[in-house]
Amino acid sequence: MLNEPVTQLKGVGDKFAESLADMNIHTVEDLLFYFPYRFDVFEIKPLSELIHDDKVTIEGRIVHEPSLTFFGKKKSRLTFNLEVENVAIKAVMFNRAFAKKQINAGDTITLTGKWDAHRLQITVSNYQKGPAADQAEIQPQYSLKGDVTNYKLKKLVQTAVKEYGNQIDEILPEHYLHTYKLPNRREAVATMHFPESRVALKHARRRFTYEEFLLFQLKMQLLRKIKRESTTGNAQHYDKQKVDGFIGDFPFKLTNAQEKSLIQILRDMESPYRMNRLLQGDVGSGKTAVAAICLFAALTAGKQGALMVPTEILAEQHYQSLTELFGERANIVLLTGSVKGKRRREMTVAIEDHSIDIVIGTHALIQDDVSFADLGFVIVDEQHRFGVEQRRILRDKGLNPDVLFMTATPIPRTLAITAFGDMDVSVIDEMPSGRKEVETYWAKENTIERIFNFIGKRVEEGEQAYIICPLIEESDKMDIQNAVDLYHQLEEYYADSVEVGLMHGRLSTDEKDGIMKDFAANKVQVLVSTTVVEVGVNVPNATIMVIYDAERFGLSQLHQLRGRVGRGDKQSYCILIADPKGEIGKERMRIMTETANGFELSEEDLKLRGPGDFFGKKQSGLPDFKVGDMIHDYRALETARQDAQEIVEKNLLEENASFYPLRIMLENDTFLHDKLD
Numbered sequence: 001m002l003n004e005p006v007t008q009l010k011g012v013g014d015k016f017a018e019s020l021a022d023m024n025i026h027t028v029e030d031l032l033f034y035f036p037y038r039f040d041v042f043e044i045k046p047l048s049e050l051i052h053d054d055k056v057t058i059e060g061r062i063v064h065e066p067s068l069t070f071f072g073k074k075k076s077r078l079t080f081n082l083e084v085e086n087v088a089i090k091a092v093m094f095n096r097a098f099a100k101k102q103i104n105a106g107d108t109i110t111l112t113g114k115w116d117a118h119r120l121q122i123t124v125s126n127y128q129k130g131p132a133a134d135q136a137e138i139q140p141q142y143s144l145k146g147d148v149t150n151y152k153l154k155k156l157v158q159t160a161v162k163e164y165g166n167q168i169d170e171i172l173p174e175h176y177l178h179t180y181k182l183p184n185r186r187e188a189v190a191t192m193h194f195p196e197s198r199v200a201l202k203h204a205r206r207r208f209t210y211e212e213f214l215l216f217q218l219k220m221q222l223l224r225k226i227k228r229e230s231t232t233g234n235a236q237h238y239d240k241q242k243v244d245g246f247i248g249d250f251p252f253k254l255t256n257a258q259e260k261s262l263i264q265i266l267r268d269m270e271s272p273y274r275m276n277r278l279l280q281g282d283v284g285s286g287k288t289a290v291a292a293i294c295l296f297a298a299l300t301a302g303k304q305g306a307l308m309v310p311t312e313i314l315a316e317q318h319y320q321s322l323t324e325l326f327g328e329r330a331n332i333v334l335l336t337g338s339v340k341g342k343r344r345r346e347m348t349v350a351i352e353d354h355s356i357d358i359v360i361g362t363h364a365l366i367q368d369d370v371s372f373a374d375l376g377f378v379i380v381d382e383q384h385r386f387g388v389e390q391r392r393i394l395r396d397k398g399l400n401p402d403v404l405f406m407t408a409t410p411i412p413r414t415l416a417i418t419a420f421g422d423m424d425v426s427v428i429d430e431m432p433s434g435r436k437e438v439e440t441y442w443a444k445e446n447t448i449e450r451i452f453n454f455i456g457k458r459v460e461e462g463e464q465a466y467i468i469c470p471l472i473e474e475s476d477k478m479d480i481q482n483a484v485d486l487y488h489q490l491e492e493y494y495a496d497s498v499e500v501g502l503m504h505g506r507l508s509t510d511e512k513d514g515i516m517k518d519f520a521a522n523k524v525q526v527l528v529s530t531t532v533v534e535v536g537v538n539v540p541n542a543t544i545m546v547i548y549d550a551e552r553f554g555l556s557q558l559h560q561l562r563g564r565v566g567r568g569d570k571q572s573y574c575i576l577i578a579d580p581k582g583e584i585g586k587e588r589m590r591i592m593t594e595t596a597n598g599f600e601l602s603e604e605d606l607k608l609r610g611p612g613d614f615f616g617k618k619q620s621g622l623p624d625f626k627v628g629d630m631i632h633d634y635r636a637l638e639t640a641r642q643d644a645q646e647i648v649e650k651n652l653l654e655e656n657a658s659f660y661p662l663r664i665m666l667e668n669d670t671f672l673h674d675k676l677d
């Protein structure tokens, strides 16, 4: 049986077993699925192709008996000459005195080690007697702990494969193996440890990558299905005609991407299940317009709607654009921390007796005193800025309301289908037509005068600029000092010709608000700011975004900041001031100047930073795949997702016998149980 303890295998003593346990190998099955983390490929190359300092493999005939010298306490050096392609090569082996007995003049030997092209010398890390053709080219390398050596583990796996290999049963239905040309499980396990060729190894890895991804996606899909079906009774029967009328009054036509997302959301609203959907779209792609239509649809179904955003400024902007779009059609209120006392009480009463249709607000709207008459539709903007608990509180203010999360931080598809596998995702991947791409430049700090000068000229033309000030790591107090200094510098530079404003996180809400209003009204032309300006602010007349220390931001954040400009019909500019030290930093700046599409950027960011860094290690919630790599194997991830979707939709796990092994596997998985508790 595969679940027998690994100590059943010959030669596994207590100490060895302990070390194996540290490596999470308890059963024979654990051992069989403990795959090497890499393979050393020993490939013999002609001497002329060997590169100095590389790890190489050569084959030759030993010319004379090796000589052994000892030095230090326990150290030894074994040297011998061998003849390779009629050239004399020197071999050096450290601390392997025992090898002297095995290596004899006249023998053919294969050596792997570091090549010194100047001295024609190899420092041996691995040797095999005999010519290279006689031995496996590809050597597994396992990650190890304690007493376990690579050699011992390899031998043990060999035994396990021989004695237990035929008990490994297939879990994937034949259909998939056939369609994707995957080797069967038994064969693939053996190949993962002892590949006969690189091609065979590639297919074995493909097989386990698919298996892992499929299991993961199945778990996510099942979770989503269970979550969905555990909610009932919120089918919103909206008035299609009225909704069409509402859209017809917009001063623009929806883009195809907006239309598609809208249809997906409305379909969810009509369904008896609770919607749990993420709407992704670049800044300015028109998410708010879509959100407005859905809110309106909810109203025609007799429900109330709520929109929660992370900052007051953003709340006010949403309030303005929504009141404009809705006109007389709805009673909309703005509920933020600044609404206090009697006004707040009046507002909460009106929300509770349904004289208010839509509430837009910050955290203020999830306080205890706010209760809705009939909250049917909830939108959370920039959802990653809220905690799980805050989102839950808002949701619980209604009876199973449909929930739409919105984000302007483009999440790479690869991550989205993995991290948000239990959510539905709509994507607006198209900009309204007529937008001009923001021209992006990368500059060094010594060109700053020229940049200030350029800003001055644009301001003369009636345009405006943001300058995001330098960052200091220690504290944001010092960042504020930087902002203040830069502000004074600019006031001096521009004298009376330009009005400069200053914004940072220590200002009161009223002060920030006042400055933003002055900027929006073009009373201030150049706004110096810390990154508080990042989210959602909309001043179409601003055409220049200067970002100091751009190398310190992630690509997605830079893209967010850049999204503050290019919102009107004038040509806009983004200037990144950066002096990155490493290659990756330079590459990132280059990508910024070349890529305007937020999704492409986020894919690049993901490749450069890796998935852990992308979300921040702690809260990533991303699975650790053993064989598959989310980034490189993203096609397989998508294929697996589609297959999982079909399996769950058609209920194949329950109804089709060939899925039985997969079902058993899932039933034994603790993941689902944990997530559902």
Ligand code: ADP
Pocket (backbone or CB within 6 Å): 252, 253, 254, 255, 258, 281, 282, 283, 284, 285, 286, 287, 288, 289, 290, 408, 432, 433
């Ligand atoms: P987002 O919320 O995704 O950042 P918004 O919904 O705020 O984007 O839209 C940005 C700007 O584009 C707004 O001024 C909005 O009126 C306008 N807009 C939205 N959709 C369209 C469209 N289909 N065609 C033209 N302009 C649009």
Ligand code: MG
Pocket (backbone or CB within 6 Å): 284, 287, 288, 536
């Ligand atoms: Mg918006």
